[in-house]
Amino acid sequence: MPATLEAESTLTDRYQTTVPETVRRALKLGKRDKIRYSIRAGGEVVLTRAESADGEDPVLGQFLTFLATDIERHPERLQSVDGGLVHRLQSLVRGVEVDLNAALPTEDEPAEDE
Secondary structure, three states: OOOOOOOOOOOOOOOOOOOOHHHHHHOOOOOOEEEEEOOOOOOOEEEEEEOOOOOOOOHHHHHHHHHHHHHHHHHHHHHOOOOHHHHHHHHHHOOOOOOOOOOOOOOOOOOOOO
């Protein structure tokens, strides 16, 4: 049977904790990595490294799910977009080319037009 490692951490007043070094090493966690918590029926919690699929934006996915659920539950809230607004928006972006496959600049690098 493989050896079991155990570690403890303390919750702060804001319910935050530091992931112990042994856990960080075991899960190969780095700064800004995400952690997944799986809560089992008996109260046991399994902590794993959350893996995100390449190219997926988890925030965008959650937002789109929220929108779909809200539309499904409250279709009466849907409103059409005024034609004048559509023409105004089209005039604002006329001639602007966007490469949807291009990487966004990081905070350290300026946008191309700067």
